Amino acid sequence: MPGESTCSGGHAQAVPEAEAGSFAVLSAMRHARSGPQAPAPANGYTAPARVHPQLHISGFDPRAAGGRQSLKMELRGMPQDCAPQLSVRLRSELIPHGALQQQFIRSVHGDWRPVFVEFSSRGKEHGQYQIHAEIVSKGDQAQRQWECTFVILVPRVDASLNEIHRTFLSTHKNVRVMADDASIARVSGQGGNTMDIDVTARNAGIAHLDLGAAPGKVDVGYSTIAWDEDLIEIEQARTGPTHPHPTLAASFINAEPEGGACRHIRLFAMDEVCFGRFELVDPEADALLQHFSAEGPDAQGLTRRLSGRHAVIRHGKHGFEIEDVSRYGLLLDGVWPGKNKPVALRAGMKIEMSASIKGIALLEVSAVMPHGVVLHRIDQGARAECFVLLARDTHPGYPVPRHQALPAAATLPLLMHHEGGFWHIDQLTGKETALAPTPKQEKLSRIPAHTRFASDAYPEHWIMRTGATVHNTVGAHATA
Numbered sequence: 001m002p003g004e005s006t007c008s009g010g011h012a013q014a015v016p017e018a019e020a021g022s023f024a025v026l027s028a029m030r031h032a033r034s035g036p037q038a039p040a041p042a043n044g045y046t047a048p049a050r051v052h053p054q055l056h057i058s059g060f061d062p063r064a065a066g067g068r069q070s071l072k073m074e075l076r077g078m079p080q081d082c083a084p085q086l087s088v089r090l091r092s093e094l095i096p097h098g099a100l101q102q103q104f105i106r107s108v109h110g111d112w113r114p115v116f117v118e119f120s121s122r123g124k125e126h127g128q129y130q131i132h133a134e135i136v137s138k139g140d141q142a143q144r145q146w147e148c149t150f151v152i153l154v155p156r157v158d159a160s161l162n163e164i165h166r167t168f169l170s171t172h173k174n175v176r177v178m179a180d181d182a183s184i185a186r187v188s189g190q191g192g193n194t195m196d197i198d199v200t201a202r203n204a205g206i207a208h209l210d211l212g213a214a215p216g217k218v219d220v221g222y223s224t225i226a227w228d229e230d231l232i233e234i235e236q237a238r239t240g241p242t243h244p245h246p247t248l249a250a251s252f253i254n255a256e257p258e259g260g261a262c263r264h265i266r267l268f269a270m271d272e273v274c275f276g277r278f279e280l281v282d283p284e285a286d287a288l289l290q291h292f293s294a295e296g297p298d299a300q301g302l303t304r305r306l307s308g309r310h311a312v313i314r315h316g317k318h319g320f321e322i323e324d325v326s327r328y329g330l331l332l333d334g335v336w337p338g339k340n341k342p343v344a345l346r347a348g349m350k351i352e353m354s355a356s357i358k359g360i361a362l363l364e365v366s367a368v369m370p371h372g373v374v375l376h377r378i379d380q381g382a383r384a385e386c387f388v389l390l391a392r393d394t395h396p397g398y399p400v401p402r403h404q405a406l407p408a409a410a411t412l413p414l415l416m417h418h419e420g421g422f423w424h425i426d427q428l429t430g431k432e433t434a435l436a437p438t439p440k441q442e443k444l445s446r447i448p449a450h451t452r453f454a455s456d457a458y459p460e461h462w463i464m465r466t467g468a469t470v471h472n473t474v475g476a477h478a479t480a
Contacts, residue, residue: 053077053233055133055148058226059116068120069094071152075104075112075135076228082137082144086112091370091397092131094119094152097319098401099370101391104135126156132397135231146231179205186210243421245436248392249286249457250422255450257383261411262376264385266457269392269417272314274325275353277306280461284308288458289353289361292381302360310353313345313373315391320345320373329355345373347404363387367409371396371416374409390417398430413446 007013059072073088086104096119105113128151137144155164179185179201187199188210201207252265268286276285278299289310291302307326314321321342324330329339331352337343347368353361359379367374372390376382386408395418414425415435422435424444433444435453 053079053146053231054228055135055150055231056226056228057150060152060226067122068118071117071119072114073117073133074114078112080110087136087138088115089134089136089394090117090131091134091401092119092129092152093401094121094124094129094131094154097368097370097403099396100317101315101394102317121154124154126154126159128153133229145234147234148229148231150227150229177207178202179207181205184208242419243423244434245455246420247422247455248417249455250435251454251457251459252447253452253454253459254448255452258448260383260408261448262383262386264460265412266385266387267390267415267422268387268457269390269422271392272312273389274309274312276308276310278303279308285310286457287387288461290381291360292377292379292384294380297381297384302357305357305360306353311351313389314342316342316344318344320368320389322351326353328357331355347406350378351375364406364408367403367405367412369396369403369405370401374405374412376406376408386412388412388415390415390422392417393419396425398425400425400427411446413444 005012054076056074056076057071058074059070061069075086078086084106087101088104089099089101091099095117100117102115102117104115107113130149130151132149133147135146153164177185177187177197177199180203182204184206185199185201186208187197197209199207199209248269250267252267254261254263254265257263266287270286273287274285275287275289276283278288278290278297280299285308289303289306290297290299291306292298305328307328310324310326310328311330312323312325314323321344322330322332323342324337324339326339329336331350331354332343333350334352336355345365345368347365349365351363351365352358353363361381362377362379363375364378365373366376366386371394372388375387375389377385394416396416400414414427416423416425416432418432424433424435424447425431426433426445428445437453437455
């Protein structure tokens with residue numbers, strides 16, 4: 001293309017004399033400013049230097065020990081062919097619930113809007129804490145991923161500013177030079193890709209810094225607690241769903257539940273899961289709720305007082321949240337939150353589906369994980385079903401960060417949705433097993449006997465819709 005020094009393959013291109021005039025002058029000026037390097041090509045063009053993607057981190061103040069912290073993260077040097085919106089997932093013991101997911105959005109000028117992450121170091125032991133960042137670009141053809149791990153210092157509450165600054169410099173500066181008591185420090189830059197130098201002169205000391213011999217751009221500024229982390233691109237061996245049985249909704253069915261276990265564990269992995277009224281034909285919701293009496297489910301009666309779309313649970317910036325979208329309202333711990341006003345879920349929160357009539361459907365948030373939430377029924381349908389909502393295509397990492405869980409959820413298997421389908425995670429060994437409708441599920445940890453996996457959240461309703469013939473446990477035939 002006109003004005004380009006290389007082709008799409010990265011090879012230098014010859015340019016006719018008529019077109020090379022102004023570009024040759026600009027290239028010569030750039031070459032003169034960059035110092036003595038390799039001679040410029042005859043056509044006046046130089047191949048662009050490779051730019052390494054970096055994550056610039058600033059805004060961190062370790063002096064605020066035990067208080068609220070805020071990190072500002074900026075992307076630099078990202079390739080232009082990545083998606084205009086990148087998802088960033090952070091994992092650390094400092095972050096609430098162990099993980100957080102946000103979005104980098106590219107502006108019309110090509111730069112990226114910074115992302116802010118807030119956390120608190122209150123109650124944390126002083127020392128260094130890792131923060132692992134995963135940045136994912138999901139394009140139309142392929143997915144690209146970059147990762148980096150940086151360290152945050154949480155000092156002692158009584159640490160002085162000088163101690164904090166010295167600790168930071170010892171871990172982030174390449175060279176430290178100090179001139180004290182009328183001494184002289186001389187530093188001469190002789191090249192290298194990156195030289196992060198800290199020079200200090202005090203008590204009549206003299207510091208002489210000569211960077212004339214250093215090629216490339218030189219940034220000189222006051223020392224600050226901000227730094228760049230190189231982003232390493234992870235090779236993506238396969239594209240598209242790689243799970244042997246991809247699905248966004250599934251269930252575990254226990255033929256003989258014991259000890260208060262649920263017969264059905266409904267699994268969902270969607271951007272948002274809608275809870276609503278049970279309908280056998282053309283339901284509006286994903287998670288279908290019925291009123292349960294002492295005799296069992298009642299598809300009519302009080303069930304009709306649930307809206308077709310009653311509440312929506314989604315994974316937002318601050319974790320999983322619920323929103324009332326119904327005609328009849330809902331109560332969160334006995335209080336109506338207002339319509340279309342998202343509220344963050346927390347362990348132990350009670351959700352009553354209907355603000356006007358009591359006892360239609362009552363749920364409790366039994367676990368809040370970095371990658372999902374678990375809801376148990378605490379009404380007459382407690383033995384019938386519970387709900388596990390997982391973030392779509394999200395790996396929680398191993399070991400899985402600690403999270404809040406009530407006893408009802410602590411006995412459930414640890415699950416995730418990744419690469420298009422559901423996986424079982426062994427909490428002792430970290431082994432991951434893809435879930436599919438096979439008879440091998442009983443060998444997995446925390447999965448009781450007589451349990452099978454179905455790639456449908458409501459397989460029993462499919463039987464009712466189709467009128468299929470099934471066998472019961474004693475071999476007699478029953479037709480729904």
